[in-house]
Every structure is written in C-alpha cells, then in structure tokens.
Amino acid sequence: MLGHETHPFHVHGVQFRILERDGQPPPDNERGWKDTVAVAAGEKVKIEMTFTETGTFMYHCHILEHEENGMMGQLKVD
Ligand SMILES: [Cu+2]
Numbered sequence: 454m455l456g457h458e459t460h461p462f463h464v465h466g467v468q469f470r471i472l473e474r475d476g477q478p479p480p481d482n483e484r485g486w487k488d489t490v491a492v493a494a495g496e497k498v499k500i501e502m503t504f505t506e507t508g509t510f511m512y513h514c515h516i517l518e519h520e521e522n523g524m525m526g527q528l529k530v531d
Contacts, residue, residue: 457494458494458516458519459491459492459493459494460491460492460514460515460516460519460524461489461490461491461492461514461515461516462489462490462491462492462498462512462513462514462515463488463489463512463513463514463515464488464502464510464511464512464528465510465511465512466506466508466510466511467488467502467503467504467510468486468487468488468502469486469487469488469490469500469501469502470484470485470486470487470500470501470502471483471484471487471490471498471499471500472499472500472501473497473498473499474496474497474498475496475497475498476497487500489515504530506530507530507531508529508530509527509528509529509530510527510528510530511525511526511527511528512525512526512527512528513525513526
C-alpha cells in the first residue's frame with residue numbers, strides 16, 4: 454500500500470536543505486545539499502529550496518510504481 458511505505462521524494466532542477474523531520478532538526482548526515490529525501494509513512498519533512506530560474510519543476514516519489522500511481526507533481530516558479 455502506497456501510504457505505508459517510505460517515499461524517496463525528489464525534485465528536478467534544484468537542490469534543497471532539510472530543515473526538520475517531525476519538528477526536529479535533521480541528523481548530521483542530512484544537513485548537506487540534497488536532491489532526494491526519504492520520507493517515512495506519516496512523517497513530515499520540512500525542506501527549503503531556492504529557485505534561481507523561473508519555469509516548471511517536477512517533483513515525484515522515486516519509486517516507479519508510486520510515481521506511476523500519482524505521486525508526482527509540478528512546481529511553477531514565476
Ligand atoms: Cu513512494
């Protein structure tokens with residue numbers, strides 16, 4: 454079931470920093486620049502990213518069957 458698995462969330466074209474996992478600072482190994490972050494079922498991860506270009510940026514779960522079942526979207530940056 455899609456909602457009970459860990460999801461490797463990925464954004465195209467930009468890197469980000471992980472600010473919080475369930476309201477707590479991330480562990481040391483997650484404090485660098487990332488393009489993918491694992492999000493466990495029920496977990497909330499706050500990230501921060503800066504776009505230096507306008508356009509449409511895709512985000513999705515990196516598990517193919519999740520992506521094909523709707524875990525993808527677009528960010529429009531004007
Ligand atoms: Cu997934």
